[in-house]
Amino acid sequence: MESGLIDSALARFRAVLGDACVLTDAADTTPHFTDWRGRYSGEALCVVRPGTVDELVQVVHICNEARLPMVPQGGNTGLCGGATPHAGRREVLVSLSRLDRVRAIDPDNASITVEAGCTLAAVQQAARDAGLLFPLSLASEGSCQIGGNLSTNAGGVHVLRHGNARDQVLGLEVVLPDGRLWDGLRALRKDNTGYDLKHLFIGAEGTLGFITAAVLKLAPQPTDTALAWVALDGPQRAIDLLHRLQAGAGDALNAFEVVGRTALEMVLQHIPGARDPLSVPAPWYALVELAGSGDRISDRLEALLAACMASGTVRDAVIAQDGAQALALWSLRENISEAQRIEGFSVKHDISVPVGAIPQFLEVAGERLEAELPGVRIVAFGHAGDGNLHYNLSFSDASDNARLVADAQVANAVVYEAVRALNGSISAEHGIGQLKRALLGECKSVVEMDMMRAIKRAFDPHALMNPGKVLPEYGE
């Protein structure tokens, strides 16, 4: 690439955005060029920070004319390297953080229109201020941005009840790879006028364009919630409990997370103040939340759990008696990742299978891993109500982990084979990014890969959007 072209592009960015919003000094750009876990690092020509959609449109036009690839970035909290520059090419990192307005809220339509750079927490707060609920909820909600949540089709703890990020979207505004603006900001519950375009951009991880704003659905704010920590004999009991709760509480079932004993022990060891809610250890736990309006949710949860204890589905259970206790129970679940980070290296997986197949997955994968990597420690937890487990491997003795680093391929092969045998997914909620790009072709048919490439070519013929992410062919 000619340096003249680059200098000219930088000068044009500065003319559009002002010097302060075109970052080239390492001190300014480094936080954008590396992901928060420090696992992905790349170089880019600069970081540009458009403050309006019109400024972004101008940036994209400049990039098109100079054929400069673009990397969209929100809160940079992704887990698969989807928002950091790709090492192989010189790119323009486009931060959406300054597009952070709540454009409108319409309580009568239970909808909100927000720009991509709003943090998830800001969207939740705006909804709450209007007496409504934006149900998407995940650990990084204070810093992740809604544009990134939509681009990765984020999951979280309320998918069971409210669906994934894509299920919250009524309309989108997108700047296409050629700089044209698509105004699809409709706030309608029903609209059957042609192809559904919004779902293409949701989950495309910025490879088809920039999501700049969205109209999101809001839900009624539940007036009453109840939370229980439930001890179980094993994963099959968790699934049995899930079905009992779904039959008995219907839509009031708001979250159903499982935690393996190993995961709990790691939290108890590393997180200050964490304590085991029950006196006798159990191999598995479920964290169960009911939420509703105008009904005695706590009584219902207590009655359902009592029936499940009587029938032997549940070993023991404790129901949070106040907000502080509820927070303590949730923090056991939410601190698992942090406890693992403190503990050290682990090989992580984010898999899904049909909900009822979770026990089979755990059995098959566990047995094979023990055969291949004797003594390996499995930290399994997550969104069992959605068939989604975080399934992480390490050795209790950190000195053994060198073996795991060397044998990561073996471990991955075992996990992915177990997933494949159950028609599952190797990335349930974290996406593909750079991390799983090479794997995509292995878990998809030739036809499906062709369909994705056809869409990529149709929307981004010059392959300028987020190279090196998702599709193996785009970005060397």
Next chain:
Amino acid sequence: MESGLIDSALARFRAVLGDACVLTDAADTTPHFTDWRGRYSGEALCVVRPGTVDELVQVVHICNEARLPMVPQGGNTGLCGGATPHAGRREVLVSLSRLDRVRAIDPDNASITVEAGCTLAAVQQAARDAGLLFPLSLASEGSCQIGGNLSTNAGGVHVLRHGNARDQVLGLEVVLPDGRLWDGLRALRKDNTGYDLKHLFIGAEGTLGFITAAVLKLAPQPTDTALAWVALDGPQRAIDLLHRLQAGAGDALNAFEVVGRTALEMVLQHIPGARDPLSVPAPWYALVELAGSGDRISDRLEALLAACMASGTVRDAVIAQDGAQALALWSLRENISEAQRIEGFSVKHDISVPVGAIPQFLEVAGERLEAELPGVRIVAFGHAGDGNLHYNLSFSDASDNARLVADAQVANAVVYEAVRALNGSISAEHGIGQLKRALLGECKSVVEMDMMRAIKRAFDPHALMNPGKVLPEYGE
């Protein structure tokens, strides 16, 4: 087109399907070439009835080689002519009716795998037999087929609670326009591995390929429902009531339909056995259904309606005391279309606006129509909880309808202008088909039309799928 090519294609169809499944006699083909209302009629070379997906694949290959356009048809119950041949070209009508197996049901995953030709009622029944609910529900459910429901992204009376047809889909199997089979039959609640392809085919009205099978989500079967017929002073009261119920009953609110007095009177006049549930007429009514599991739904509905009567939101209400009464109330709503058919000609609209904008739409459109077509009678009813109204125009004196036929353009212009001013949709749940094809470009931006065309070209470069439907450019 050469007759030799056609004869050869017919011979090859017969070789694949057998003579009995290649229909050319008018007596056999006529029911397929005309829609059920008799509004759309076309010619096709033949009707082919593949009995397996492999047979369909072979049919599509033959059509590709001879460049014969294909028209997918399910139950032929559509309202926009999307499933009947287009007059301008000689096409092959592909009936999916024989692909009617329930392939699998997985209660542990609350999912069912069905072929395109299953009637909606058969899918509902299979779910019920497994103790679960398939919530999609519409008037034609006994004869419409699930492939058509998905291809048109059908709506119905439970969208408020469960979403549109697309929201019920976990995975799809599709035969692409070139005859390749895409096996996207995943049964996962979460899967973030690349672009979401299923949503492209859902609602594409058969212009991008043949949906041959789907994995559908099932819901818990509610154990308790309660239904009320509610008299209201006007549309704003309906929206007020909706919000009171959403705040007070949350997800238990299962249906919220509105019926204008004119619509009710037409049912009372034409449908044998129909009677007004209340002694004093009101200008508007809402039909409200609550559903849930393990909670006293009737008591909750009664308490909520009592509070709304006390505050003046509701004028009067009657709660169904048994199944027969509930059926009678539902039939008042469900017989509106039939009563209109008996009454005679009307100009029909299927519009949506943001939910809170319904009163404004009714006021603006009503005033302008009265100015343009004095004395016009407005039959308005439908899914107010989704912002979706069926809005139909006629004159009480049938002899005046000649005026309406002549002035249909004027009437349409008024309605569409009111829709546009509120950022609404000219087709909320019925789709585009042939009926609204010419209008699509008027209600979409140039960019959005370009995006749709790019997808069409990417998937169907020879423009063989369902010409004359949805996109104005495809099919003269």
